[in-house]
Amino acid sequence: MEIGRELAVAVLIPCFNEEAAIGTVVADMRQALPNATIYVYDNNSTDRTRQLAREAGAVVRTEPRQGKGYVVRRMFADIEADIYVMVDGDATYDARAAGSLVSKLVTEGLDMVNGAREETADSAYRVGHKFGNKLLTGLVRAIFGSEFHDMLSGYRVFSRRFVKSFPVMSAGFEIETELTIHALGLEMPSAEVRTAFSERMAGSASKLRTFADGFRILWTIVKLLKQERPMALFGAAAAILMVVSVVLAYPIFVTFFETGLVPRFPTAILATGLILLSFLSLACGLILDTVTRGRQEAKRMCYNGIPGVHAAAASTLTSSRAA
Numbered sequence: 001m002e003i004g005r006e007l008a009v010a011v012l013i014p015c016f017n018e019e020a021a022i023g024t025v026v027a028d029m030r031q032a033l034p035n036a037t038i039y040v041y042d043n044n045s046t047d048r049t050r051q052l053a054r055e056a057g058a059v060v061r062t063e064p065r066q067g068k069g070y071v072v073r074r075m076f077a078d079i080e081a082d083i084y085v086m087v088d089g090d091a092t093y094d095a096r097a098a099g100s101l102v103s104k105l106v107t108e109g110l111d112m113v114n115g116a117r118e119e120t121a122d123s124a125y126r127v128g129h130k131f132g133n134k135l136l137t138g139l140v141r142a143i144f145g146s147e148f149h150d151m152l153s154g155y156r157v158f159s160r161r162f163v164k165s166f167p168v169m170s171a172g173f174e175i176e177t178e179l180t181i182h183a184l185g186l187e188m189p190s191a192e193v194r195t196a197f198s199e200r201m202a203g204s205a206s207k208l209r210t211f212a213d214g215f216r217i218l219w220t221i222v223k224l225l226k227q228e229r230p231m232a233l234f235g236a237a238a239a240i241l242m243v244v245s246v247v248l249a250y251p252i253f254v255t256f257f258e259t260g261l262v263p264r265f266p267t268a269i270l271a272t273g274l275i276l277l278s279f280l281s282l283a284c285g286l287i288l289d290t291v292t293r294g295r296q297e298a299k300r301m302c303y304n305g306i307p308g309v310h311a312a313a314a315s316t317l318t319s320s321r322a323a
Contacts, residue, residue, distance in 0.1 A: 009035065092197055111309075116194050119197050155195060245278060
């Protein structure tokens with residue numbers, strides 16, 4: 001099957017002040033996926049990003065709310081396609097890999113293919129970004145699953161089923177975390193492929209703030225843990241509170257059984273309060289786990305109601321033969 005003839009492919013490029021690279025990205029994507037429609041969504045750029053993207057042949061649109069999450073939300077809502085290729089507009093990702101990523105998604109009937117970054121130069125990553133990526137990716141792997149090794153990659157291919165069942169809630173760079181956990185939460189068929197990652201072109205600067213955005217991503221992981229794995233979060237809190245309570249109460253019980261007296265009454269009150277909080281935390285976890293299961297069932301039904309890549313390809317092929 002020749003990609004882009006049987007299935008509609010859309011290339012989505014979120015941009016903010018990328019005049020140095022956007023023309024190259026659009027041209028390279030046009031060469032890699034000649035039948036795709038290329039969309040550039042500008043996020044309040046103050047340079048010539050929109051002009052150069054339009055001159056390169058892209059469909060240019062704007063999103064006034066500042067933040068990559070808002071841009072992705074708008075792109076996913078506005079654009080209709082069978083396959084979506086999302087790539088940053090900084091020319092650091094290898095456009096030549098787009099065809100193989102799309103082919104893997106179609107051939108294997110996947111919902112997401114993640115382009116894991118493999119640096120071609122030591123200067124490709126900013127100081128701290130590589131360590132932060134490994135730390136946050138490792139945390140997500142430990143909590144939600146071990147399928148992905150580069151959670152923060154901006155180079156991904158999605159099926160229509162993924163895009164239209166994804167409730168985008170993030171506003172900024174934490175969107176990649178949300179995309180990853182959405183795939184893991186619904187146990188979607190996904191894959192990861194190593195792709196070349198190069199340094200930025202002259203005149204292009206990263207918009208990612210190492211510490212500020214790193215903490216936002218970490219907080220997003222905590223919030224998604226509460227939403228998707230509440231029993232794990234509240235169960236851990238209950239266990240910690242119970243252990244502390246037992247440690248505080250043990251010497252009090254020993255003294256009571258030996259003398260019949262409770263000499264450290266404030267400590268006894270504290271231990272009692274902690275054990276009550278432990279049971280309350282456990283009860284919250286059980287209740288929220290039931291709520292989460294209902295949300296997951298609703299999301300799964302929405303997901304199942306959208307044709308996958310294989311079904312879309314078969315339908316398009318049948319329609320073309322009938323015509």
